[in-house]
Amino acid sequence: MKNLFFFLALLIFSACKNSATDTLDQESVTYERIISLKGVYTEILFDLGLSSKIVGVDVTSAYPEAARSIESVGHISGVTASGLASLNPDLVLYPEGELSADILEQLSALGIKTIGLQQDYSVDGAKSLIRQIAEITAKTDVAKSKLADFDKEIALFKASKNNLSVCFIYARGAGTLMVGGGNTPMGALINLVGAKNPFEDYDGFVPLNSEAMAVANPDVLFVFESGLQSLGGASGLLSIEGVSLTKAAKSKQIVVMDGSLVSHFALRLPQALIELQNQLQTFQ
Numbered sequence: 001m002k003n004l005f006f007f008l009a010l011l012i013f014s015a016c017k018n019s020a021t022d023t024l025d026q027e028s029v030t031y032e033r034i035i036s037l038k039g040v041y042t043e044i045l046f047d048l049g050l051s052s053k054i055v056g057v058d059v060t061s062a063y064p065e066a067a068r069s070i071e072s073v074g075h076i077s078g079v080t081a082s083g084l085a086s087l088n089p090d091l092v093l094y095p096e097g098e099l100s101a102d103i104l105e106q107l108s109a110l111g112i113k114t115i116g117l118q119q120d121y122s123v124d125g126a127k128s129l130i131r132q133i134a135e136i137t138a139k140t141d142v143a144k145s146k147l148a149d150f151d152k153e154i155a156l157f158k159a160s161k162n163n164l165s166v167c168f169i170y171a172r173g174a175g176t177l178m179v180g181g182g183n184t185p186m187g188a189l190i191n192l193v194g195a196k197n198p199f200e201d202y203d204g205f206v207p208l209n210s211e212a213m214a215v216a217n218p219d220v221l222f223v224f225e226s227g228l229q230s231l232g233g234a235s236g237l238l239s240i241e242g243v244s245l246t247k248a249a250k251s252k253q254i255v256v257m258d259g260s261l262v263s264h265f266a267l268r269l270p271q272a273l274i275e276l277q278n279q280l281q282t283f284q
Contacts, residue, residue, distance in 0.1 A: 030138055031091040031113070035084055037076045040264040041093045041117065042067050044130055047146060047267050048139040056087045063260035081106035093117060093133070119265060121188035123154055126265040146267055153270035159194040160277060162284055166195045166255070167218035167248070169237070170205060171227035177208040177240065185263045186222065193277040195220075210242025220283055221248045224259035255279045
């Protein structure tokens with residue numbers, strides 16, 4: 001009953017507002033209160049000069065530092081329509097397929113525009129996502145200038161062919177260990193710098209299996225800074241069952257990078273590629 005009264009009140013309130021358009025091609029729409037449900041969307045909104053318009057972010061929105069001070073709605077898997085609506089947004093950006101039909105229907109009934117986005121982990125995919133968000137928020141001119149610089153930086157990057165096998169491990173303590181397969185930003189970065197991902201045939205992230213890891217036998221282990229810290233440092237990573245048997249563990253070859261830099265395929269992609277390649281070159 002309490003939720004019923006909540007939604008009735010918001011329906012009445014939303015009727016007093018100008019409702020958002022249901023199409024992206026009406027350029028007259030300007031969104032003033034945006035909720036971003038993915039870290040890369042938040043980063044792009046900041047890059048487009050829209051930080052003051054963001055009223056809510058998800059738990060992955062940790063870059064830039066200023067994003068940490070914006071009200072968090074938690075992990076996307078746990079959000080509710082009432083929780084999102086309580087921030088009085090006029091736009092919610094979310095990864096396509098990750099909000100339930102029920103939540104989307106409730107938000108629509110309240111006059112709140114929701115737009116699901118897809119991302120391809122490639123150079124063109126990064127540019128496409130930036131353009132999409134710029135079109136939605138009427139910032140195409142800003143995006144054009146930013147992407148011109150992006151293209152220049154990408155043009156300067158040259159992948160170095162190497163035979164290194166690089167395995168990305170996602171860790172949140174020893175109890176949560178995953179390897180990055182195909183269709184992941186980490187796997188894409190590995191390929192873009194000319195290295196090989198031994199788990200490329202896996203789709204997305206899969207639990208780390210000690211036998212599969214020993215068979216894959218990567219030359220290099222690739223982790224987030226936060227992931228390495230959660231394991232107690234390099235010694236904790238290298239002692240994981242299966243990992244300890246690899247060439248990477250025996251030679252202590254580990255690449256450590258910032259999580260948002262690695263996972264956000266956006267304007268900082270050239271920086272991520274250069275940093276990964278520079279670290280790998282020390283192992284050749």
